[in-house]
Amino acid sequence: MAIHKILINDFISDNYELIAIHTTIDDYKMAYLLNSSLEIQLKKNEKEIEVAIPGGKSAFNNFIFEDKKKDIVWSLIANKTSFLTNEQKHSDLFGNEAVTVYLLPEFKKVDYFLKIENIDYEFDESKMIAEILKIKNISSVYTIEKKQIKSKNNLIF
Numbered sequence: 001m002a003i004h005k006i007l008i009n010d011f012i013s014d015n016y017e018l019i020a021i022h023t024t025i026d027d028y029k030m031a032y033l034l035n036s037s038l039e040i041q042l043k044k045n046e047k048e049i050e051v052a053i054p055g056g057k058s059a060f061n062n063f064i065f066e067d068k069k070k071d072i073v074w075s076l077i078a079n080k081t082s083f084l085t086n087e088q089k090h091s092d093l094f095g096n097e098a099v100t101v102y103l104l105p106e107f108k109k110v111d112y113f114l115k116i117e118n119i120d121y122e123f124d125e126s127k128m129i130a131e132i133l134k135i136k137n138i139s140s141v142y143t144i145e146k147k148q149i150k151s152k153n154n155l156i157f
Helices: 029-039 125-133
Strands: 016-025 049-053 054-061 062-067 072-078 081-083 097-101 112-116 138-144
Touching: 016 125, 029 072, 029 112, 029 125, 049 097, 054 081, 054 112, 125 138
Parallel strands: none
Antiparallel strands: 016 112, 016 138, 049 054, 062 072, 072 112, 081 097
């Protein structure tokens, strides 16, 4: 009997672009502004992205738009989330500790990621970045090279 071993890398697709966004804008407003400038329809995804951490699981808010005509999936994901634990290290007045977790810890200064899946050769990334930069209160937007990402498993959702 033959044994077939499946590796996690078998499920990782390189057919996406990851755009980093630096801003102080709230997530719902960021989705609205991206919808307006890029003519997409990001909507809040009720299913949060969960990432396992030593103290349990953390959940990240995200917005999603599935463009059925172009077969492109757009996802706006917050890079940072905080939650309270009952550990006694550096706790607040009520005995809770705020823990900050990052979706991609190697990019702690990034506020949001815009993940665009199933793009083709006609996709103009530089034009899209220029449109995002026109939004007020966005300080920086750039593409992240896939080889820089150490936590690729966190992008599988």
